[in-house]
Amino acid sequence: MMNTEKVAWSGRIVSVQPRIRLIRSFDERSHSYLGYVLRLDGTIADEPGEFIIAIGKAAQAKHRFQVGMEVSGLAIPVADPRRETAGFYKASGLKIRKEAEDDPPAGPPFLGVPPDLETYRSRGHRRLDTRTYDTKCTPCIWGCRMPVEMIIDQWNPSKKRYRFETFCYGPKSCAFYRAGPKRKVPGRKGMSYTEEDWVDEDATAHRGPDE
Numbered sequence: 001m002m003n004t005e006k007v008a009w010s011g012r013i014v015s016v017q018p019r020i021r022l023i024r025s026f027d028e029r030s031h032s033y034l035g036y037v038l039r040l041d042g043t044i045a046d047e048p049g050e051f052i053i054a055i056g057k058a059a060q061a062k063h064r065f066q067v068g069m070e071v072s073g074l075a076i077p078v079a080d081p082r083r084e085t086a087g088f089y090k091a092s093g094l095k096i097r098k099e100a101e102d103d104p105p106a107g108p109p110f111l112g113v114p115p116d117l118e119t120y121r122s123r124g125h126r127r128l129d130t131r132t133y134d135t136k137c138t139p140c141i142w143g144c145r146m147p148v149e150m151i152i153d154q155w156n157p158s159k160k161r162y163r164f165e166t167f168c169y170g171p172k173s174c175a176f177y178r179a180g181p182k183r184k185v186p187g188r189k190g191m192s193y194t195e196e197d198w199v200d201e202d203a204t205a206h207r208g209p210d211e
Contacts, residue, residue: 011042129180142170
């Protein structure tokens with residue numbers, strides 16, 4: 001039975017990134033731009049540690065969350081961890097306890113207040129090596145870890161698999177960036193599709209190296 005009881009949380013923001021879900025069907029893909037995720041170092045349900053809260057785009061527009069803020073609120077555990085990078089969502093009662101004290105550095109990683117979701121959509125992304133994301137890009141506003149829902153058989157859409165993939169929406173000149181291995185998407189009857197480099201190049205072709 002799903003746990004819908006709200007729990008209290010509070011902490012210091014160590015990352016704000018977009019909350020984007022990716023659906024793959026062999027060589028086709030589509031994105032859902034859902035909001036943002038706050039990674040916090042603090043306490044949730046009386047347990048200390050690091051945790052991730054999903055928030056809506058309206059909440060981010062109102063509060064302009066960024067790294068270094070101390071915040072609190074309520075949230076419930078996610079219903080399906082395969083479809084969320086956050087552990088908790090449906091956040092409410094959001095309060096800023098303390099504003100960020102320092103101006104964000106020039107980067108990378110790029111901190112500060114992230115842009116609106118339409119900006120992410122219009123910029124397009126490149127695949128990002130998972131280890132590079134984990135070691136360099138977790139705090140960056142341009143990094144994104146997406147839950148991926150893969151439709152294995154388009155004639156039987158209920159047949160799905162799930163995984164997580166990491167992407168970069170940041171400047172193409174970023175010194176931290178590493179593409180990592182090409183991604184394979186499973187299909188029906190044992191087939192697979194390899195997403196080649198041109199897909200990323202095409203998605204970001206409208207941007208200059210420092211954009």
